[in-house]
Every structure is written in structure tokens, then in C-alpha cells.
Amino acid sequence: MIEAVNISKSFGEKEVLKNISVQFEKGITNLIIGRSGSGKTVLMKCLVGLYDVDEGNVFFDDRNFSNMSFKEKKEVRQELGMLFQGGALFDSMTVEQNVMFPLSMFTKKSLEEKLERVNFCLKRVNLENSNKLFPSELSGGMVKRVAIARAISLQPKYLFCDEPNSGLDPMTSGVIDNLISEITHEYQITTVINTHDMNSVLEIGEKIVFINDGELWWSGDNQNVMKSQNKELNDFIFATELTRRLKK
């Protein structure tokens, strides 16, 4: 479980996160939703330690990440996997080298063992026989899948996904969503997904947290999100004509 307790974050005069407290459960897909500029990405970056919080604490299974030394954080980080919006694959490395990278850095496995794990992860994301391709030779969906393979190569306890569907067609988005959901349940990972894709919300949102203007506005699941009476949440969810018709 990941827990944020009263976290706040400002950039200069602008207060981006205002005293947010939230829990993300193990073995389910936890979604952070909200409009662009609402503070979703900043919240996620505070959770993973890319930004230091101004106030409050972040706990990974009762371990206070915010108060840890660099060395202690390093150990926790090896339990984290993250899928970035653009994939963030290393351009100079092949698919195989990208997925193998965390294994080479943090394990003492032999090359054969590492290759076995790489092939397993690539097979898990349906990308067999892509080992020797470079990121520039991959489609958007393939980049995301390689990034997922890299994120799970060290068998993480926590998986963070920053807008995993951005720039993808609806069909590929569905594939990525299902893949993340399957991996979460299969390996009992605490998964946190940052999205504003309504399909993802309805398909895989087992726990949903709605952030508005840097504040936690609503939390629940995909069964209740459509029925909520919260005005800001409704404005966000039923922003398009299609969703308004669906509601009717």
C-alpha cells in the first residue's frame, strides 16, 4: 500500500498540491484523474520522489519515504517501476538492452538469466522477437509495452503509470489498460495510474481519486463514478456530448 499524508507542494507562489491525503491499495489499479493542470502529475512525481514534498509524508508499506536518506530511498526505488508518458526508453539501447538495464544495474544475474527474464517480460507484453529493435523503430503502443516490460523486469511491488494512453488510438489504449490491469492482479502490485482517459476510468478504475485544483475532491470506484453528485467530478466526466448522452 502507498499512502500520502497531508502532502503539499508549491512552485514559487503557485500552490499545486494542497494538503492531500490518499491511500493506494495493493493488488488493484488505483487511478488519479483530473483535468489538465489539476496537479495529477505533480502528485505522482511527489509519490515517486521526483519532487520533494513541501509538507507531509509519503509511506510505502509503512516506510516513510519522505524522511529517508538517499541510500534508503535507493533501496525503495528498486521496488518501483514507472511507465512514463512518452515511454522514456533509452534511445541508444535496443529493446532488449532497455529491459535488461535494471537487471544489469541491480542484480548479479548471469547474461543467460538476464536474457531469460528479458524474454519473459517481452513475452508478457506480447513483444516477442522485438529484442534487437531500437526505440525509434517502434510504434507508440510498442514503446509503451517495452516501457511496461522494463518497469516489471525487477518484479516491482509498486507500479506508477503516467498517462499510459496518451497519443494512442482507442484500441491500443485498451490493450495497454488491460495489460496493466492483468499485471497488477497477477503479481499483486500496488499500481497507480495517472489518466484523464474516460475509457480507462470505466474499464480498470478499481479505485479512483479525483484531483481538482490541487485538492482531493472525490474518491471511489468505477461503479460509483458515474453516479456521483459531485459537480466538479460530473463536469469532468460528462464533458463531452457522447458521455452526456450515455448518462441519459
Added chain:
Amino acid sequence: MLKPIGRYILLMLRVFKRPDKGKIFRKQLFAEFQSLGTDSLGIVAIISIFMGAVVAIQTAYNIDSPLIPMTMVGFTARQSMVLEFSPTIVSLILAGKIGSRIASEIGTMRVTEQIDALKIMGINPPNYLMLPKITAAVLYNPILIVLSIIMGLFGGWLACIVTQLVTSEDYVSGLRYWFEAYTIFYALIKTVVFAFIITSISGYFGYYTNGGALEVGRASTKAVVYSSIFIILFNLILTQLLLS
């Protein structure tokens, strides 16, 4: 003014840590020897040969007194190449070539979140990205400069032979005249300092790139400009310290 200096020092403190994995560091180091060093051999050779040739021809044309021996052409070419042209001018050219490459490479990694990905994995990004580059340049640039001196002197000799302004014997005799090994030491010290300036300043501008493609270009330009300014500044300081 003080903030960038503080940030640079803090960044360097993070760079000079023990690498996470020695084997990977060695692999990166050899890759950097290739990309920062060996790949620069061509441009260093061309510039050095032409520089040596020009210095020799200009010196020969300016000697119009019969009291000055033509061996002065070789002597002047050697002193110019060893003291200034090879260590300083070649380093300025390398600042343009490898400085912009380092800044744009690291800057692109920053804007495409690759540096964040390294950090998430628990890797120290400045150490992983910059230490191999700094080490490679500090070790390889002296070799480049020695080759530059040799090629510059060869260029001077070639110019003398082709233009028939100076005989080969006079030129070679001038090269050997009043040679002090300390000047080579001085050139190498300068080269090592300049190599550190180029790689660390370029790495700094790349690492702190913020934004998109436009900012990567800006970071690359700043890296070259600031590296060049600091090379010129340290050239003066080191000359005063080592030769006065």
C-alpha cells in the same frame, strides 16, 4: 550569478561518486573514448595540419632580415603549436564539437524523461551520465593534443617543402632548437583542465535543460559559449601560474 555556480558545484559532487556498477562504467567509458575521442581525430588532424602549415608560411614570409636564420621557422612553428595552438585552439574546437554533443544528448534525455527514469530506478543520473564522459575526455584529450602537435609540425614541414621557402634541414633543425620538455607538460596540464571544463560545463547545461527541443538547442549553444569563455579564462590563469 552565485546560484548557477552553487548548482554546478552540487552537481559535480553528485558526479564524483563511486559508480553503481564498475562493469557498466567501464563499458560506458570505452564507448565515450570512441565517441568523444576517436571520432574527433579527423577534425583535429585537418585543423592541426593546416594550422602548422599557415604558421610556417607566415613566419617564413615575415623573416626578411638576413640576420635571422631560417631555422626560426621550425622553432616558431613548434613553440606556437605546443604552447598555444594545439592545447587551446584545438580545445576550443572540441568545445564546439563534443560540448554541443554532450549538452544536446543529456538535454534530450532530460526533456524525454529518460533522466527521471534513471532516478526512479535508484540510479544517480549525474554520476551515470557524466562521469564516463568527463573521465574519457580527461584521459583522451591529452592524446589528441599530442597528435595535434605532431600533425601541426608535419603540416609546417610540408608547407616549407611545397613552397620551397625553407629547406627541410633548416625546418627540422629549428624544431629541435632550444627544446624544453616542460612546455609539453604545460600543454598537457592545460589540455586536462580544458577537457574537464568542456565536459562538465556541457553536462551541466544539458542536465538542467527545461522544456522541449528549443531549450535543448539553447542548452547546446550555452554549453559551447560558456566552455569557450572558461577555456580562455583558464588559459590565462594557467599560463600565469605555469610559465611566469
